[in-house]
Amino acid sequence: MASTLAAQSVAHTRSQPAGTILLVEDDLDIGQMYRLKLQYDGYHVHVAMTGEMALALAFQSCADLVLLDMGLPTMDGLQVLSALRADRRTSSLPVVILSNCDDPDLVERGLRLGAIDYLIKSRVTPTGVSGRIAGWMAAQAACDARIAVEYERASAVSAPGLAMASRARTSAES
Numbered sequence: 001m002a003s004t005l006a007a008q009s010v011a012h013t014r015s016q017p018a019g020t021i022l023l024v025e026d027d028l029d030i031g032q033m034y035r036l037k038l039q040y041d042g043y044h045v046h047v048a049m050t051g052e053m054a055l056a057l058a059f060q061s062c063a064d065l066v067l068l069d070m071g072l073p074t075m076d077g078l079q080v081l082s083a084l085r086a087d088r089r090t091s092s093l094p095v096v097i098l099s100n101c102d103d104p105d106l107v108e109r110g111l112r113l114g115a116i117d118y119l120i121k122s123r124v125t126p127t128g129v130s131g132r133i134a135g136w137m138a139a140q141a142a143c144d145a146r147i148a149v150e151y152e153r154a155s156a157v158s159a160p161g162l163a164m165a166s167r168a169r170t171s172a173e174s
Helices: 002-015 028-040 051-060 077-086 104-112 126-173
Strands: 020-024 044-048 065-068 095-099 117-120
Touching (some): 020 028, 028 044, 028 126, 044 051, 051 065, 051 077, 065 077, 065 126, 077 095, 077 104, 095 126, 104 117, 117 126
Parallel strands (some): 020 044, 065 095, 095 117
């Protein structure tokens, strides 16, 4: 029976699309609970227990999403989020705040700094969080695709003008 459950677990994990999640959580038990659920659901999970460790992992890894606690030692979640947004490597990395703090001002500040969602730990389960990850990543991919299309359009509009200016300069120099 145990081997059957283990085989089902491995089969379930392998059938899911893999993504990489950076879980920033200073409570070892909560971090372990989320890590196990996310891994079971097929995600690769990096765990950081401090803000500094979270930034180091975010800057060096290819995380698809960050689950960020607010109450971290020395550097709180808002400071981590600000640092992620300030760096070009992570400025568009989707961040979901996962915190016990439900202060409306903190929620507003987190969303204003660029978090895509703010979840209260006591109101959501690891299964609930895991079930929403694909949607968050799909929304981010759609946003990135829209930005790329807008950039290409802007480049195409300005490119003919640049080409004409270049030709005019070349003609004037001749």
